[in-house]
Amino acid sequence: MADAEQDPKPxxxxxxxxxxxxxxxxxxxxxxxxxxxxxxxYTKIFEANTDVLKDPDRIRPxxxxxxx
Amino acid sequence: xxxNRSSLFVVAAAAALLAxxxxxxxxxxxxxxxDVEASIATLREDASKYAATxxxxxxxxxxxxxxxxxKGDYKAILAGAPALVSxxxxxxxxxxxxxxxAEAALEAAKGRWGEVxxxxxxxxxxIQGRLDILTKSRKLPKGLDKATLDSAxxxxxxxxxxxxxxxxxxxxxxxxxAMAKADEIKAKGTEVMAALGMTKG
Numbered sequence: 175m176a177d178a179e180q181d182p183k184p185x186x187x188x189x190x191x192x193x194x195x196x197x198x199x200x201x202x203x204x205x206x207x208x209x210x211x212x213x214x215x216y217t218k219i220f221e222a223n224t225d226v227l228k229d230p231d232r233i234r235p236x237x238x239x240x241x242x
Numbered sequence: 243x244x245x246n247r248s249s250l251f252v253v254a255a256a257a258a259l260l261a262x263x264x265x266x267x268x269x270x271x272x273x274x275x276x277d278v279e280a281s282i283a284t285l286r287e288d289a290s291k292y293a294a295t296x297x298x299x300x301x302x303x304x305x306x307x308x309x310x311x312x313k314g315d316y317k318a319i320l321a322g323a324p325a326l327v328s329x330x331x332x333x334x335x336x337x338x339x340x341x342x343x344a345e346a347a348l349e350a351a352k353g354r355w356g357e358v359x360x361x362x363x364x365x366x367x368x369i370q371g372r373l374d375i376l377t378k379s380r381k382l383p384k385g386l387d388k389a390t391l392d393s394a395x396x397x398x399x400x401x402x403x404x405x406x407x408x409x410x411x412x413x414x415x416x417x418x419x420a421m422a423k424a425d426e427i428k429a430k431g432t433e434v435m436a437a438l439g440m441t442k443g
Contacts, residue, residue, distance in 0.1 A: 218375050
């Protein structure tokens with residue numbers, strides 16, 4: 175899917191926004207735990223990346239996600 | 243000894259000459275005081291802003307000349323006026339230089355404000371977003387404890403308040419003050435971001 179390879183939308187182009195490049199074995203829950211300490215907050219990451227993610231259970235290595 | 247007619251004549255002649263001399267000095271002395279006072283008046287507004295101490299000193303010297311004028315000590319005025327004229331010239335130069343410096347600083351601050359007024363709200367937005375999430379988190383991420391988070395929240399609140407003050411200053415045209423505040427806010431924001439583990443990019 176071409177859009178899955180895109181960077182997060184430039185509409186929220188914020189030089190202070192934090193990004194994370196998905197690695198093999200990552201899940202949104204795991205990323206949420208790393209950044210927020212709470213797996214359940216994965217929805218925050220999903221909501222911030224709906225331009226590149228259609229399903230929170232499907233992320234791919236190399237995808238650049240915005241971490242709000 | 244009773245003065246004779248000739249000695250009385252000499253005294254009278256000397257008195258007349260002295261009076262004539264004094265009368266001859268009155269006009270230039272009065273004009274000198276008026277000229278210096280007028281020069282200081284043209285500088286007063288800017289001088290009170292850019293060289294208040296030097297203005298005070300010039301005013302004191304002028305007051306001294308005016309006191310001499312009231313006493314009729316024209317000689318002292320004519321002797322002292324050139325020094326005050328030089329003092330006022332130096333004051334004028336100081337005012338001109340400092341005013342030019344202040345105007346340059348204002349222009350530079352105005353230019354930087356354009357950039358900062360776009361940049362800082364983005365920093366605030368990024369921190370706000372992260373704090374909103376972290377304050378809802380049941381656990382905190384590695385490297386962040388409750389005390390650090392609370393401190394970051396307090397710093398962020400003071401940043402927002404300072405940002406309000408900075409934008410008010412800019413709206414009033416005081417870009418130098420606005421930029422001074424903006425620089426403090428950015429430094430604080432950078433600290434908060436580091437404390438929250440937020441790295442740019």
